[in-house]
Amino acid sequence: MHLTIWNSVFIVLGFSVVVVLLDEFVVKGWRHSKWERKAAAGDKDAAELLRVARSAKVSEE
């Protein structure tokens, strides 16, 4: 395929959207369940990570 400025812009924008959606709706859930599995299997680091993350109160302001 011959790339021009416009189809290049289209490709990079499309790629960015795919990465954002993938991260938000697929990887995030998978990553979380991975650490939960690790914690359940007795991994202290994973348990600590989950504990801190759950107790953290994020202030958006």
Added chain:
Amino acid sequence: MAIDYDVPSDKRLLYWLGDKLIDYRHPVSIVVLLVTAVFAYWGFQLQLVTSFGDLLPQNHPYIKIHNRFSGTFGGANNIMIMLEVKDGNIFNPETLNKIWKMTEGLDKVYGVNHNQIDSIAHRTVRYLKVAAGGTMRATPVMLGEVKSQEDATQIRRVVHNAENIYGLLVSLDDKAALIRANFIEGRLDYRRIFDEVNAAVVAPYQDANTEVYVAGEPRLYGWVYNYAGDVFFILVITYCIEWVLRWMYFHDWRGALRPTITGLIAAFWGLGFIHFIGLALDPLMLVMPFLITARAVSHAIQMHDRYYEEFEKSGWHKRRAIVASFAELFVPTLSGITTDAFGVLVILLVPVVMLQKLAITASWWILAITISEMLLNPVVYYYLKAPEPELVMLRERGGFRLAINRFVKVLLTPAGKAITVVAWLGSAVVALYFLRGLTIGDPTSASPLLWVDSPYNVSHQKIQDKFGGVEPLIVVAEGLDKDAMKDPLTLRRMEGFQRLLERDSGIGYSFSLADIIRAVNSVFHELEPKWGVIPNNWVDIGGLFFIYFSGSPPTETAKYVDPSYTTAHVTFFCKDHKGDNIRRIVHRCKDYILGSQLEDLGVEVGDDNGAVVVKKISSDVTWEKAGPSWIVSEHGKEGEGPFQVGDHIVKVGRAPVTDMASFYAAMTKETASASLIDFGMQRGGQVSETTVGAPWKAVFKLAGGLIGTLAAANEELLRNDALMNFLGFFTMWMIMLFTYRSFAAGFYLLAPLLLSNIMVNAYMAINNIGVNIHTLPLVTVGLGFGIDYGLYIVSRTIEEIRIRGDLVDSVREALETSGKAVTFTAVTMVISTVFWMTSNIRFNAEMGLLLAIWMAVSYVGSQTLTPVLIVMMKPRFIMKEANRAPTLTSV
């Protein structure tokens, strides 16, 4: 919301500024977006254009000569088209008609100078024909398409007897013909010329037995434009890989997006500005915008990493984290950006318009990073949702962080420190050894812009092999008065010049008015070889010129001599444009010009302990007084004259003479147009002035053609290269001085940079990459690369030592935090820059690789040598900050 917590007192203003930016986020973002939209609109209207005149140092004397005479004697933008047959020779109706049509086709190409086409099928290429009644006239070799083999054989006979055609436009084995055309510099549209030459001259005439090869500067740039679309592939692949890497590093899409916003905004501001000030992008400079954008992304990664760190430190308070990261990184980021911007600005020193434009636009572009990275940064973070704490903590537990920690531990051991210093010093010594091979100009005969096996370089080589040299060096012979070119002495000087330089291995052949007069004289005397000489008097020479040129309009004869016979040229066709060869050939030209003038004056001079001394007086030249001046005269007495053996020449005209080089420069300047020359001479301790009438009718002036323009560019680069490097480092050192209020700070940051610089230059020498007008700006931008990395490390060390008090601990923390982001930035930038290696434009590929190496070496220096030097030498500008944690205060 005002800051309702205490902040470090010394950065109170920066905290306040960061907070206010968030308060006024809507107006700030609207203004920035509106301005960005305007710049983006302009940016999309940018075009790829190369202005040949902008590539030349216009104030250089060679370029002044080139500009004056390129319209008549030929410029630097020549196209050479070679038609070659595999079987048989070109002297048959079919092939000759191809040459005829190709010449016609070339004559119609946009921008061609119709009077500067050389081909056996063009009206300007003539031979002397004896007509009925013994009269002679110059007739074009081909008057139309060839209809029979007899006509073709007749043309072959003509070609074989014409000294100005055989070997020059038809190869000695009769298998190839050359068509040469010069293009008008103001009408150079490389893309259009490329397409039109392909359609009208190349494609229709290639077949199983016929090959067509095209070379020359317009063709070279045509190929470059043809390949410029590669940039989109590189851009897309680099963007995608960078996104994936940043996503993996931050475990979060925000980490991939935020640096992209910075890079894009800076790019729009930069590209829009280029269009706004009326400039265009050069396809050979496409690496430059890419690099500046990479710098912007690099700063953004530092900021993003610090934001996450502060987010965790502040107890997951988004606004506090944003303000803290903004305030804490403000100084190193601003220092890095200004260092880069002012470092590039030193390119302004080189008097080449293209480089000066580039210096201004690149500096602006780099400064625009301050808008996208600093002004807009807190606003963008505020608009984005805060990351999940889990992700921020994950970032600190990954394998990458562990690897960095392990490396830092080893580096700061006594053995690690010793190995670092020894390795750097050893590498520097090796690099210094190889550095000697660095060339100013092109180090190889093939064009460095394209790959050796590219169609262009293959064509260029084929034409060189068949015709010797094809790259012109034009030396103008400018008369002091009209009819100077009919002077026998002037023509003999031209002939002597040709014979001398043809002995140089870099010269293929040469051509001048002397060749025409000898050939015409020979034909006039029934082709007897003994008459193939320059006649002894003006009348015979004038008569022969009349015979040859009488049938041609002045527009055709102007490429040999101007209509008043005041000015002509000697053109040397060089075999290549290697920097060393150009320097040697130009040096020989200068030697000949000065030598012939001294011979005409009847003196020999030499260097005597730095002084220019008259060594010998010739008895062939006699002088007599004409009023206050001396003139060469047949009636003069031997022993009398303006010069005596042992005279010290201390001045020529108003220019002082201190050595042979200044003597040549003064003679060139004084004899350029004057017929009376003032010599200041020291004789017996007394200095006196003597005026001498110039015994010559014309003066040789350097230099036009491709080789002349390259010689000028190389001389300017050589003159400015060292100064630019010095000023580049000096600018950076000054900014370090202001940033850290320490003279020594520059040493710790610039020492690794200097060593990197030496290593990269050594790499260029080893890989035959010369310093030329295209490589110089990229090399200068590369100079500033390493400083950013070091700035983040040193600033973080100072920040840490205020709290920890211990230098080694502080350096360790700086390397494990800022160093981690620096490492990630360097790795991603090197990986993405390396993709330029896939470019069909060899220059871009080599520059991409070179800059990747530069970034890698600079990075290694900032992560090893800088911290080790700091730990070993305990600099005062860092140590004085120990345990001086700023008091906390309210804003």
